[in-house]
């Protein structure tokens with residue numbers, strides 16, 4: 232963007248701000264940035280990312296730049312290039328959204344450091360802001376602010392909840408636990424999110440009923456009735472070892488006096504991150520990383536806390552896959568190894584050469600990280616079917632990446648996604664890029680490789696990981712591919728195209 236354009240944008244911003252009677256701080260929170268960044272923008276002294284331009288356009292209600300700054304709705308991928316270099320894994324979407332919900336338990340200030348700036352986080356921040364929570368992105372010395380400061384008011388305005396934002400994410404269901412003692416009755420919009428087939432919320436209801444919560448589903452809303460807080464001890468088993476249901480139960484237990492024992496709890500990465508944060512708030516939790524959690528809650532939490540969510544094993548798998556499908560040497564740094572061991576072992580059985588560094592500790596002080604270098608390899612199909620399991624197993628969200636990898640391998644691989652009704656179906660879209668994916672039933676595919684990838688134009692399926700898989704396969708396909716309508720990818724990845732470009736991919740954003 233030229234200096235003159237930056238100054239013009241600055242003048243427009245100042246005008247719209249004074250017209251609306253906003254302070255720079257208020258505009259900053261609308262834009263998801265800091266007050267000082269707004270001050271620099273108004274003076275034409277801030278480099279504006281394409282994303283920021285898009286946010287500004289949304290607020291102004293008009294296009295501000297007609298050339299060179301399109302809305303980032305589609306991607307054009309010039310494939311067939313080898314990648315090289317190193318790329319860092321970001322903090323996880325799934326811990327991020329759980330921690331945002333959990334911050335409501337705290338009456339003090341929570342600062343989430345290096346939170347992933349993704350659409351899923353944006354939706355939850357919109358929901359929190361709408362009910363009166365102050366969410367402020369803190370200034371960053373090195374570009375876009377990533378640290379979010381959160382402070383709740385004494386009383387939340389639950390009736391003012393941004394229903395549209397809430398309906399775009401399933402994570403909103405995780406407000407039930409933190410809001411347990413907020414009000415005796417309120418409404419929560421039905422949880423939305425990716426279209427992966429039926430996803431039950433019944434296990435959440437079963438767990439929360441243990442705390443006395445009653446939920447009735449009516450016309451797009453859950454009507455929630457909560458009893459008076461009690462100091463009782465309770466012990467129950469989850470019917471499913473689900474991640475968000477475990478988190479909901481933990482968050483409910485965290486602010487009830489008394490001991491709660493949760494059995495068949497998920498020990499997965501986002502649950503561990505949530506437990507570490509709550510421990511920082513003074514909640515006693517034993518058994519973190521196991522399937523039995525013992526929680527001694529506390530009815531009033533008022534702590535100023537800085538928490539660093541840990542790195543995302545699913546993003547790690549995505550970046551490793553980028554290296555594998557392009558047959559490149561790429562180093563993926565900051566891989567949370569505890570949650571990637573089975574994935575890496577499975578890759579090794581397929582002939583993938585990998586170098587794994589020594590371990591170091593994530594910024595949360597707990598999670599173990601390594602750097603993984605992917606080396607050019609001759610892949611063959613896995614001898615056995617590849618299927619996911621709750622942790623410690625091959626991660627359910629990492630399974631789709633094995634379809635792209637299997638397409639590069641010689642032979643036939645069976646992939647069995649028993650978890651989601653619809654997700655495997657979307658992987659047949661890889662056939663448009665030259666793959667041979669055979670759908671056996673809604674849960675099982677055969678992938679026949681190797682593939683001679685070819686460029687194609689494909690609309691993103693309404694599911695995050697399959698959409699990311701298509702993008703990664705496009706990196707391998709010679710020629711120019713187009714991936715249309717990428718909101719679903721931006722729901723879970725921050726600047727994925729830019730970061731792939733930093734290791735040699737050639738991806739650009741465009742708009743019709």
Ligand SMILES: CC(=O)N[C@H]1[C@@H](OP(=O)(O)OP(=O)(O)OC[C@H]2O[C@@H](n3ccc(=O)[nH]c3=O)[C@H](O)[C@@H]2O)O[C@H](CO)[C@@H](O)[C@@H]1O
Pocket residue numbers: 324325326328401402429430431470471472473474475476501621627628650651
């Ligand atoms: C915000 C967040 O953290 N989202 C993750 C979380 O969603 P979330 O916790 O919402 O996952 P769901 O509750 O939808 O579970 C996924 C599917 O697995 C089934 N199921 C799950 C556990 C079990 O023991 N038995 C069983 O059958 C469920 O019925 C459902 O069909 O976990 C999913 C499964 O790891 C991941 O794909 C999501 O990325």
Ligand SMILES: C=C(OP(=O)(O)O)C(=O)O
Pocket residue numbers: 351401402424425427628695696723
């Ligand atoms: C299915 C996923 O997440 P969510 O629970 O946000 O839909 C995912 O991350 O792939």
